Amino acid sequence: MTSSTARILYCHCAYAKVVPPEVKAAVLNGLSEADVEFDAVPDLCEMAAHGDARLRELASEGPLKIAACYPRAVKWLFAAAGAQLPEGAVRIWNMRVEPAGAVIQGLLDRGDGAGDGSLAERAE
Amino acid sequence: MSSADRATLARLLLERGVEVSCRPDAAAATGDPSGGTTVVVGNFGGVVPHHGLGVRVLDAEGVDLATLATTIERGPEVSAGGAPVAWKPWFPVIDYSRCTNCMQCLSFCLFDVYGVSADSKIQVQHQSNCKTDCPACSRVCPEVAIMFPKYRHGPINGEEVTADDVRREAMKVDISALLGGDVYAMLRDRSVKAKSRFSKERDDERALKERQTCLIALQKDLDIPPEVLAALPSPEEIMAKAEAARVRGLAAIQAANPDSKV
Numbered sequence: 001m002t003s004s005t006a007r008i009l010y011c012h013c014a015y016a017k018v019v020p021p022e023v024k025a026a027v028l029n030g031l032s033e034a035d036v037e038f039d040a041v042p043d044l045c046e047m048a049a050h051g052d053a054r055l056r057e058l059a060s061e062g063p064l065k066i067a068a069c070y071p072r073a074v075k076w077l078f079a080a081a082g083a084q085l086p087e088g089a090v091r092i093w094n095m096r097v098e099p100a101g102a103v104i105q106g107l108l109d110r111g112d113g114a115g116d117g118s119l120a121e122r123a124e
Numbered sequence: 125m126s127s128a129d130r131a132t133l134a135r136l137l138l139e140r141g142v143e144v145s146c147r148p149d150a151a152a153a154t155g156d157p158s159g160g161t162t163v164v165v166g167n168f169g170g171v172v173p174h175h176g177l178g179v180r181v182l183d184a185e186g187v188d189l190a191t192l193a194t195t196i197e198r199g200p201e202v203s204a205g206g207a208p209v210a211w212k213p214w215f216p217v218i219d220y221s222r223c224t225n226c227m228q229c230l231s232f233c234l235f236d237v238y239g240v241s242a243d244s245k246i247q248v249q250h251q252s253n254c255k256t257d258c259p260a261c262s263r264v265c266p267e268v269a270i271m272f273p274k275y276r277h278g279p280i281n282g283e284e285v286t287a288d289d290v291r292r293e294a295m296k297v298d299i300s301a302l303l304g305g306d307v308y309a310m311l312r313d314r315s316v317k318a319k320s321r322f323s324k325e326r327d328d329e330r331a332l333k334e335r336q337t338c339l340i341a342l343q344k345d346l347d348i349p350p351e352v353l354a355a356l357p358s359p360e361e362i363m364a365k366a367e368a369a370r371v372r373g374l375a376a377i378q379a380a381n382p383d384s385k386v
Binding site: 012013014015016018024025028029031032033035036037038039041042043045046048049054063069070071072073074076077079080092096 | 127128130131134135138139140141142143144145146147148211212213214215218219220248251252271273274275276278281282283284349
């Protein structure tokens with residue numbers, strides 16, 4: 001089942017300290033305050049290691065906005081689990097380097113539901 | 125639930141390894157098709173909505189969030205024994221847009237993390253064998269195709285690869301010296317020469333010091349954690365593994381390119 005509205009996926013990167021905790025907290029708070037539907041996973045790396053079928057489901061359900069880490073890493077983590085992220089329908093925000101405000105803004109921006117085809121890092 | 129409570133509960137659950145979905149309509153929740161339990165949490169004012177099989181409903185009203193998170197994590201039955209040991213998901217991730225299937229990583233890794241797929245492509249097959257915090261194999265990849273998303277520095281952490289990164293990889297330590305063979309042969313040669321110059325007796329202490337010196341140099345170059353070096357197999361095992369991996373790699377390359385000479 002696919003949808004034209006982009007789904008929001010948040011990765012908590014639970015097993016490492018490479019994403020600043022204050023950024024993670026702020027993004028979670030922002031998503032909760034916005035009262036939007038979103039999915040949050042403890043750790044995309046863990047899911048990829050286990051070949052979690054959820055990654056294939058997420059990749060096949062239409063436009064996707066992901067708050068995680070470097071887009072190149074996210075893309076190939078999904079691939080490692082047999083999930084092809086659809087080019088042109090996915091945007092990835094890198095919580096390792098981008099400020100929380102920019103991540104929240106991007107995730108909640110309803111004007112670009114289909115994404116601009118960018119699996120590359122968003123420049124600020 | 126207030127947005128602040130939702131965010132706090134979500135964070136507590138994520139830190140416990142529990143997936144969270146936020147939906148405005150609790151009644152829309154369905155069971156997890158993979159067989160896991162879905163728990164619906166909200167402030168229901170004592171009137172718990174009905175759900176189907178595989179869905180458990182918890183009323184959060186008046187319940188401490190930390191207690192709620194623990195209740196959700198443990199499920200209907202409290203498991204005996206301590207909390208599960210969390211595995212830090214540390215393993216190589218291959219960027220196949222850069223990978224040339226050269227099999228260097230297969231040859232280099234001593235812990236059988238890599239394997240070859242049915243169609244002769246290099247693959248990460250045993251993620252849990254990978255030694256936590258060791259990114260050594262990424263440093264021997266000539267195409268900068270191996271990532272460790274939880275590593276602190278780029279491009280190994282997944283940053284886009286620059287021309288400088290590729291140039292730096294071209295000057296890497298010769299892989300043949302890292303397979304153990306040349307290093308140990310060098311140590312044996314030096315030990316033999318030392319013996320003939322100074323003594324006819326074995327000098328194990330000196331050989332050990334030289335081995336440690338070489339290993340320290342390797343550790344710095346490859347950023348290998350000390351505990352990984354301490355757990356290395358014996359030189360004979362290293363040689364056997366390297367030779368076996370070399371044969372597998374050559375076979376895979378040959379299968380993928382039958383017209384080429386390897």
